[in-house]
Amino acid sequence: MAHVIGLDIGSFSVKVVLLKERGGRLVLVDFAVADLGEEPIESLEPEQRNTITQNLIKQLLTTAGLKSKDVAISLSGDQVIVRYIKLPYMTKEELKGVIRFEAEQYIPFSMDQVVLDFCILGEVTEEGQKKIEVLLVAIKEEVVNQYIKLLRDIGLSISLIDIDSMSLHNALECNYDRIEGETVAIINMGARFTNLNIVEDGITRFSRDIPIGGINLTRDIAKEFNLGFAEAEKLKREQGSIIIESENVVLTRIPSKEDKRVRIYSSISTTMGKLVMEIRRAFDFYESSAKKKAITKAYICGGAAKLQNVEKFVAERLKIFVEPLNPFNKIEIENTEAFDLKVKQFSPVLPVAVGLAIRKIK
Template sequence: MFGKKSSLIGLDIGSYAVKIVHLMEAKGTYRLKDLGIAQLPPSVIVEGAIKDPDEVQAAIKKLVTNLKTKVKGVATSIAGWSVIIKKVDLPQMSEEELSENIQLEAEQYIPFNVEDVNIDFQILGSSEDKPDRMEVMLVAAKKEVIDDYVTLIRKAGLAPQIVDVDFFALENAFEANYDAIESGGVALVDIGATKMNINVLKNGVSMFNRDASIGGYQITEDIQQRFGLEYEEAEKVKLGMTSEKVPVQDLEAIFVSAATGWSTEVKRAIDFFYATYPEETIGQILLSGGSSRLPGLDSLFNKDTNIPVAYFNPLAKIDFDTKVFDQQYVDYIAPQVAVAVGLALRRVGDR
């Protein structure tokens, strides 16, 4: 959202883990240079707000040291309550005119004081039924949250160059790796530890987006509460460790309950999309985020929405050395680093 086009580290600071991706560009193609993930303790980041900057700094520093990366420039992103994304209908004007008037135009759509936010926009094109008006994607992010991320990254020894939004980073990763889907739009569904984002794209343009405060942490929390476990043990059980305290059938019931809730939320969002755009179709759902790997989630989404479902591979068209990066590991981890890949595709000087 703010700022030679040199490469940057894509740094995704999530509530569960810190992810780093570095891509090298040559002759229009990208090659994976660095990839790493460091888990964070619980509750150090809550709904996008940094609660324990020292823990996050330590994780970033350790990850950078382990990867031995020399690049200091960073593209990062924010999400959660501090970010508002809305498609709005405005009078036709040039990009320069809108830049001059954006605060005034945005005021009626943003539930924050416009003095407290950074505002950006993307002109999507003319309104279909109103040639004198245009559709604009409006983005507003709380300055204090941006400042917290910038300060944190600087204290970790890096140089923040771009602060983006998760929503756009995912779009960026998709556009770099996938061709247009002929059977309609695509729904990018990103499920993290504490949030789910649903973004419907058609021809590279976002038509609809929705956030929900649900994710993998609710499974860990449920295991903790039902079986009296500490966070670390509950997290290991969720990830596959067997425990005498947790019967397999009870664990499966927790998984099914969470997956059903997530699927219901996705179906509700898609039904709303179809009600808003009755002439449009969604040809595919692509799943990303660490919590999207819940066994059987893709089949459940397919059953409930009647739309083909696949896992989002943000490295589909990105080369990497199989002597450096294990193919199985890359395939497994790819959906979890989708935001980081989208950020790593950014360059210094990008808007």
């Protein structure tokens, strides 16, 4: 069984990762990351978008020296429909037979237009009735076909399609020891979406792709400073930060050099506030549903989480511990200093691709 290349085609950047196994341990073979352009790729025509994406993927595979033709990809946001449902107890085989019928009421598309998959997460007893908890995933066939074509045209074949939240889950699982009885969150702040997972005893029981990400922050800055998108993006990366409450002192002295920093923060604070509020709402919803324990910790990742102080901000607002999700926490890296540096720089954007790369071709 060979490993597949984990290919994460985001709306802002593309990431490729290849792992191998040695002596029962996972080893990073190589990886590459690059932005699709200076502007959000959504603003382009589909044809143009495809060409840019294809060229970038080819270039990344060459850069990383990856020759395998098999890739695992993952979808998210409005491309997938994910539901966590409960059904009367039945075996996996039985469920296979009825899943299309059961799924119908949860999926807003005609059943013959979607590719459907499911996973039994666990069993519960509610009001004396034994039930199964099921993760239901539906992807429009049209979307799947678009990706098959996109990659086939550059000589790649898809051996696996996953969803971001499951890739993130796998990245967490293979890198951190599970603590019995602990409920944690994964927050992946991308460009268009922030993927949120709630993981209880090693099972993701809730996930949501919140439509707020780095693109929104850049747009806020562009508006405040009257800049184009690319310029605002640059300003965000170079001088953007969140001024957290415990650092309030900055706001009262306002040295002139800090002025810009304060203005940047003011421009993005509404969006950041909205994002943490959405996360809080998801936590509240989850914690108030039957028998759930409080979420105590969040692992954070994604390009937008590179903004200075994001971790502290999330920790302060949500009153939980926050730590970066290191996708190579337990994965061996053949050390050269340069490679180490590159790994450190890009780690925040790699969890999805690593989660995909962990999977094997059957």
